[in-house]
Amino acid sequence: MSILSLVRSEVRQLHPYDAAEQVDDTIRLNANESPQISSIGNFRRPLNRYPEVRPQRLQSTLAKRFNCADDQILVTRGSSEAIDLIIRSFCHAGVDHIVTPTPAFSMYRHYATIQGAGVIEVRGLAEHDFAIDVGALLEACTETTKVLFVCSPNNPTGTPLPRADLLRLLDARKGSSAIVVDEAYIEFGRESSAVELLRAYPNLLVLRTLSKALGFAGARCGAVIGAQEIIACLSAVQAPYALATPVVECVEDALHERxxxxxxxxxxxxxxxxxxxxxxxxxxxxxxxxxxxxxxxxxxxxxxxxxxxxxxxxxxxxxxxxxxxxxxxxxxxxxxxxxxxxxxxxxxxxxxx
Ligand SMILES: Cc1ncc(COP(=O)(O)O)c(C=O)c1O
Structure with a gap:
């Protein structure tokens, strides 16, 4: 089964929001914006104008930083929003569920509950520092397991998921579940990003955030990286103009070499x-x-x-x-x-x- 067929059919058929066209150096009378330029803030794009539907330059910069193609990344309001978008895109309320180890980041459960998706939590190996029990995770999966979340390094244990364990999950659930690897803390460890596995595993989604190592938690910016067709579905679900102009410009500046x-x-x-x-x-x-x-x-x-x-x-x-x-x-x-x-x-x- 292709990974795209795991996405809810309503989402697969969803057309991206038809936003008012934005063309530089034109008189814009097509978006009901104010002609009045605010004197508040000093932004490159005036605040009387809507931001880009998706921030293209920021997306390219982050794609380079995270080693993927521009169409394999969606910039989100923190990686928290990406968790929400993934669950809403894959899980039918009252039918599908997610599987996640425990202890782990509690937002996976939180957003699944909001969506009305089930949550199966699989206890880590208490005798091994609560390491993720990959065998037990796989045993817990059923036909309605649409998404499996793992966090590496894990929050709150701090330990990384060994690459061999991740490969086991990806292979066992190829075509059956999306495997989300949350790399919120990866910069503080020695492991390389799972993004390098994307070519071989279309069921892989990787979460990154600017809230931790980059020190921009207040800007609310993160990203989800995955196969182009899945990213297109997640983008259709995300609100248009999701990233505000002050955030986009602040993060663009934060990504300068210095x-x-x-x-x-x-x-x-x-x-x-x-x-x-x-x-x-x-x-x-x-x-x-x-x-x-x-x-x-x-x-x-x-x-x-x-x-x-x-x-x-x-x-x-x-x-x-x-x-x-x-x-x-x-x-x-x-x-x-x-x-x-x-x-x-x-x-x-x-x-x-
Ligand atoms: C494992 C993990 N993932 C994701 C997040 C969400 O980060 P943000 O929404 O700020 O990108 C956090 C925040 O603490 C986290 O610990």
Whole structure:
């Protein structure tokens, strides 16, 4: 079965929104825009005009950055929007479902629930740092499994999915499910992007974001990369003019060589700080385990996780507690050197308290 046939037939037949034509250096009386140019902000494209339906230049720049063709990428409002578009495009409400490991990023479940799609969560291997159990994921799949989500490095465990495991998923579900690899944190690790597998696997979709390593969470920009025919379907579902002019211009500027160097240096600093923090935190007697991590966060197992989170909050530091299978764990994001020093001082007081 071709991957396109897995997309909902309504979506396959959907024509992209017929937007008013946009041609440079013309008098535009075709889009009910205001002739009044706002004095607010200083943008290359005036704000009285709609943005491009899809930001072409940004799309090409991101395609180059992520090593795919221009028609294999859709720029989205954060990778969160891409998760939503994928689920809405593939899953019929009340019929189809997604499969995802747990613990993993909770937005997969969130958007599936909104769509009325089922969610099958497959527990990771508790004895192996909650590593994704690929055999169990495949066993959980049925005829109505339209999308399988994996995150590499995984949030909140920080561990990457070995390439052999990904290939096993892609091969086993070729023609039966879309396999989404969420690479939100890939820049902080050593693995190469799964985009290089796209030619061989039309059922692969890769998510990237500018919210983490690039430091632009506030701009809400991400991307989904996949086979051209699937990207065309996702684009038909996405709202026209989804990316606002200020966002497009801000992200275009963020992708200039000099800015990219600054971002890469920031990633290097996070990686150095990550190993310092992990080492220092591992010394506290209330910490029984520090997970290895390829991300800008790591997981620790502690004696009394809730008390520790509360203690840190009382010192103005917010940490992430999940409960459930991770009831004795806390996820710590690596901050600046001084943030991390403040955290270590607070943890020291907790140890002595
Ligand atoms: C694994 C993972 N994927 C996707 C996202 C969404 O990122 P954004 O919508 O900011 O691109 C996050 C955010 O924390 C995440 O942890």
């Amino acid at each position: 800015q990219l160097t600054v971002a890469a240096e920031a990633v290097d600093r996070v990686i150095v700080e990550r190993s310092r923090l992990m080492q220092e935190i591992g010394r506290f007697n209330f910490v029984s385990k520090v997970w290895p991590s390829d991300a800008n966060f790591f997981l620790v197992r502690v004696n009394d996780a809730i008390a520790l989170v509360e203690h840190c909050k009382s010192h103005n530091i917010l940490l992430r507690y999940f409960g459930g299978d991770l009831a004795d764990c806390i996820r710590i994001t690596v901050g600046s050197q001084s943030d991390n020093d403040t955290l270590l001082a607070a943890l020291d007081r907790f140890g002595k308290g």
